[in-house]
Amino acid sequence: GGSTAPVTARWRWLAVGAMVAVVAAAVFFRFYDLATNPGGLYQDEAAEGLDALRLLHQPGFHPDFMVWFQSDNGREALFAYVVAGAFHFFGETALVLRATAAAFGVAGVLGIAWLGRRFGTWTGVVAAAWAAGSLWLICVSRDGMRNTIVPFFGAVELIALLHWAARPGRLSALF
Numbered sequence: 001g002g003s004t005a006p007v008t009a010r011w012r013w014l015a016v017g018a019m020v021a022v023v024a025a026a027v028f029f030r031f032y033d034l035a036t037n038p039g040g041l042y043q044d045e046a047a048e049g050l051d052a053l054r055l056l057h058q059p060g061f062h063p064d065f066m067v068w069f070q071s072d073n074g075r076e077a078l079f080a081y082v083v084a085g086a087f088h089f090f091g092e093t094a095l096v097l098r099a100t101a102a103a104f105g106v107a108g109v110l111g112i113a114w115l116g117r118r119f120g121t122w123t124g125v126v127a128a129a130w131a132a133g134s135l136w137l138i139c140v141s142r143d144g145m146r147n148t149i150v151p152f153f154g155a156v157e158l159i160a161l162l163h164w165a166a167r168p169g170r171l172s173a174l175f
Contacts, residue, residue, distance in 0.1 A: 015121045019113065019128060026109040026132035030102035030141045035095045038142060045144040047072035049097045052083035056092075079104075079146035097144035105141025108151030115155040118162060 041049070051069055054061045063069045063077040079100075086100045109131045116127030131137055131151065141148050164172040 012121075015125055018125045022113070022125065022128045022132050023106070023109065026106050026128075029132065029138045030105045031099065034098050034102060034142060041094055041097075042143065042145070044072065045094075045097060047075075048080055048083060048144055048146060049092075049094070051077070051080040052087055052097070053092060055080060055084040056087060075146060079149055083144070094144065098142060101144045101148040102141050104148045104152055105137060108137065108141070108148070108155065111152040111155030111159075115159050118159065 051063075051071065063080075067077055069075050069077055069080065082104075083097055083100050086096050090096045090099075109128050112131040113124045113128030115124075117124030137151060
């Protein structure tokens with residue numbers, strides 16, 4: 001009888017290679033020609049960028065309870081805080097605003113892979129491949145708007161919920 005260890009190792013390396021290719025595709029689809037495509041800023045993108053600029057340059061400017069902006073019909077502030085950090089380090093441009101959203105898009109692909117991995121290695125790879133190539137997720141990731149954070153945080157929240165369901169307790173509920 002032969003050992004299954006070499007086959008298992010071969011499949012593991014194949015899965016790692018596939019995942020690297022999927023992440024590379026996700027990066028390509030989200031960052032390629034980001035400086036010119038899509039064209040000018042949408043109103044919601046401009047509002048996100050303006051709030052990020054105000055966080056950096058307007059003393060005392062903070063959203064209500066640190067989580068909610070009243071401007072632009074109200075919206076949560078997490079994305080604007082992250083954009084403000086990106087503006088601080090990389091410059092205050094529309095490209096940096098959109099690149100921040102694109103980075104969240106790639107993080108969303110990784111989060112979905114992590115979630116899928118709970119059901120098997122190849123399930124994680126296939127889930128990540130779907131997310132990397134999903135037209136909706138690509139388009140959302142190329143706009144500098146806060147909705148691009150949903151796939152990442154949604155996947156992480158589902159992982160936490162599944163962890164709590166598998167191991168109920170106060171500590172896992174807190175997590």
